[in-house]
Amino acid sequence: MELIFAYIKKFGDFIHDQSIQFSNDFEVHLENKILTVREKKNYLKDFYGDGIKNISVLVGKNGSGKTTLLDILGMNRDDRLRGSVKKNEVDDEYLLLYYIGKNDYGQELFGIEVLGSNVFYDMFTNYDRGDDDDRYDKAKVSIGLVFRYENECFISMGKHFFNEMEENKEDRLSDLIRYAYINESYRYSQRNEHYGIYNPRYDDYIAGRKMYSRSNVYTKYLVICQCIEDNIEGFYFDKVKVKLYDEIDYEYPVWTDDNFKDRYKATINEIEEMLPLWKKINILSNKKKKAEETNKREKYILDLYARYILDMLVNGLYSLCKEGERGRHSGDKARIDIVYHMEYILSLKSNESSYDKLGKPIDYEEELSRVIILISWLKEEYKQAEIFGLRILGRYVGSRIHGEEDNNDFGYVDILEKMTEEMFDIPEEYFQKDGIEFLVVKESNLYLKKFLKKYSEWEKIKKDWHSDIENQFKVHFGLLSEGEERFIDTIAKIKDCVVEDKETKLLIAIMDEPDQAMHPEWARRFIDIMVKTLGKPEHECDIQLIMSTHSPYLLSDILPSNVFLLERSGVERQLSVQRMDKMNGNSCFGANVYDLMKNQFFMENTVGEFATKKLNNLAREIEELGRDNEENIKNIEYFVDQIGESVIQKILKKKLEDRKQRLKLLNNKNRILEMITNQDDKQRIKDYLEMLEDR
Known part of the structure; x- marks a missing residue:
């Protein structure tokens, strides 16, 4: 499989009638509304190694349209419709052409992904839809269809990207073709508003798309280990500091809600005094002696647990009670004997709701009173097992902030329990007052490796298992320059998308200036490292890389047939896309960097x-x-x-x-x-x- 061609009839106010040919195996032309595809001899097949179909690069000055073209490829369906359909009018029109392969009858199959109100007439006419009802496709605006190609005509197979290609087989093109848009979280454009959202109900109309703005923590750690062990040529780090810390701040409503401050702050302070909040201890506190007797690991974990519980009380339960008060009837009974229900409370699971047994939260003052009674009871019953008492308290407070319908996927308390269990396995020497610190050196740290692997597993399933692990718990890699950090993050994200898309047959990785902030020597080695990273037998899919760059160092590793120069000219600043091998025989592969700059492909002048x-x-x-x-x-x-x-x-x-x-x-x-x-x-x-x- 391969993305072989893109044609943009119109996008925005500066792209009209432009095409890009990505494949070295096919020659595609769209002239006079006739779309033709001819297979050609590829004398450099597997040039970048087995599995990498090709590497295409967009170059041009700032504002030339590189990111716009990458967005056109990488946008999911929601973002396409949101950006291109205004007042029921479709402003933009373009198509993407994929080679699928031969079916059991030896027929050449192609996938065509379109955006537009009438693409199959406005753009090209050499097609046969047969008995297809094209009203459905027009109504969907953005959709993918399957054709066979015979005698220079695209003949409909009567299938969309969301249909199985063969009966009883999981071979939908929306699953088999995947885009991985590898970008920085602060650089994604407004066109990718829903970049992190995949909606199977709507997104399977076209090929699947996902933006990778953050790398998996464990993958990033493994890349760092490779660099420290000098297994990535040219990239060596002596040591890297890894720090796990939390950003749990339960005081937020105190400063924004006067009602909270006036009515409940004193009660919250009372609860604070009852919990092991070691970070808040002052020199006159009656807890000071106990704090000195508690080891650093236990102190940090107990404090973390206490603040997490308070966060649920203040930021979760308070808002629910405010909503409950508005819908409260005069006959509602809020008061419940918490001690009477103690056996039930002790049996609560981490994702269980207590609404059926204890009612919905309505009276915040009553809820806080129950918590105070429960803390007192637990402190008496579990004097020597403080963490066990906090676990029961956490499950109870968690049960008050979610309803029965959320039981299966509520993970806020579960993540706290799992993380603290793993923390107890980490030796005390790594604990600091504000987190856990490790130094990554050549000698592998099994505690760190195990914890980061677990953390990454929890982070991956957060969509199905709701938790705030990403917002509340942070992992920071220190002692790295901006360029080192960017390099590690990019390699990690590429590894992530390959691992996550194991069932995919074609993975199209899009990267917007991946070599930004890198030293020229690192930029010179970047393509070689990409090829080695993607060439390992960790996947069976075909891979295409499409990236933008300002770097001649990167360009000297790319075949001229896959380099596209973007320029905007004229009063209306219209975009033109030219392929380098069509520009007076220019080449870039193996070219001297100075020569690449001198021929004005990058610069008007090679001197500042x-x-x-x-x-x-x-x-x-x-x-x-x-x-x-x-x-x-x-x-x-x-x-x-x-x-x-x-x-x-x-x-x-x-x-x-x-x-x-x-x-x-x-x-x-x-x-x-x-x-x-x-x-x-x-x-x-x-x-x-x-x-x-x-x-």
């Missing part, structure tokens, strides 16, 4: 603009040098010696030397004329010297 202006001014200054200007000549000579480009330096040195010789003649004008006795010769030399003086 400030330096260019300074050198032009220097040349004029040399030409305008007058007599008796020794000090200025010395300044110019010093300046010329600072020039790094030897050719420019040599030209300016010669220019300066010529000017000095001319000035020498002028300074000795009278003496030279006195030495000449022939009047005609004297006049001729005088005229010549005056001419030099005028110049």
Whole structure:
């Protein structure tokens, strides 16, 4: 399988009638509304290794449209419709053409993914829809269909991307073709508003798409280990600090809700005093002695548990009670004897609701009173097992902030229990007051490896198992530069998308300037590392890489047939896309970086603009040098010696030397004329010297 062609009839106000041919196996043309596909001999098959179909690169100045084209490829269906359909009018039109392969009858199959109100007439006409009802496809605006290609005609197979290609087989094209948009979280465009959302009900109309803005923590850790062990050529780190910390802040409503502050802050303070909040202990606290006797690991875990419970009480239960009060009837009974229900409370599971037994939360003051009674009871019953008492308290508070319908996927309490269980396996030496710290060195740390692997597993399932692990618990990798961090994160995200899409037959990885912030030497090695990373036998799918760059270092590893120059010109700044091998025989593969810049493919000038202006001014200054200007000549000579480009330096040195010789003649004008006795010769030399003086 392969994405072989994209045609954009219209997108926004600056892209009209542009096409990109991604494949080296097919030649595709769209002329006079006739779409033709011809297979061609690929003399460099498997050029980037087994499994990598090709690597395509978009280059151009800032604002040329690189990110826009990547967005067109990478947007999911919701974002396409939101951005392109306004007031029931479809503003944009484009199609993507995929080669699917041959079916059991030897027929060549193609997938066509479209966006538009009438693509199959407005863009190309050599198709046969047979008995298909195209009203359905027009209504869906963005949809994918399957065709066979015979005698230069696309003949409908009567299937969409959401249909099984063969009966009783899980082979829907919406599953078999996947896009992984690898980007930075702060750089995704407004066109990708729903970039992290996959809705099977709507998104299977076209190929699946997912944006990877954050890498999996465990994958990132493994990449760091590879670098430390010097297993990624050219990338070596001596050590990296890994820190796990939390951002649990339960005081938020105190500062925004005066009602809370006036009515409940004193009660919350009472609960705080009853819980092991070691971070809040002051020197006069009656807990100080106990805090000194508690080891760092237990102190951190108990404090974490206590703050998490308070966060559920303040940020979760308070808002529910406010809603409950608005719908409360005069006959509702809020008061319940919590001790009477203690056996039930002790049996609560981590994802269980107590609404059936204890009623919905209505009276916040009553809810806080129950918590105080429960804490007192637990402190008495579990004096020597404080963590066990907190676990019961956490399950109870959790049971008050979710209803029965959420039982199966409520993970807020479950994640707390799982994380603290894993933390108890970590030796005390790694615990700090504000988190857990490890140093990643050549010697593997089994505690860290095990914990990060578990953390990543919990993070992966957060959509099906609701928790706030991503917001409340953070993992930070320290002692890394911005470039090192970006490199590790990019490699990790690429590994993530390959691992997650094991059932996919075609994975199209899109990257927007992946080499940004990298040292030139790292950019020079980037493609080689990508090929090695994706070439390992961890997947069976075909992979295409489509990326943008400003780097000539990266470009020198790409075949010219897969490099596309984007330029905008004219009053309306319209986009044109040109393939490099079609541009007067230009090439880039294996080219010297200086030559790539010099041919204006990247730059109008290979010297910095400030330096260019300074050198032009220097040349004029040399030409305008007058007599008796020794000090200025010395300044110019010093300046010329600072020039790094030897050719420019040599030209300016010669220019300066010529000017000095001319000035020498002028300074000795009278003496030279006195030495000449022939009047005609004297006049001729005088005229010549005056001419030099005028110049």
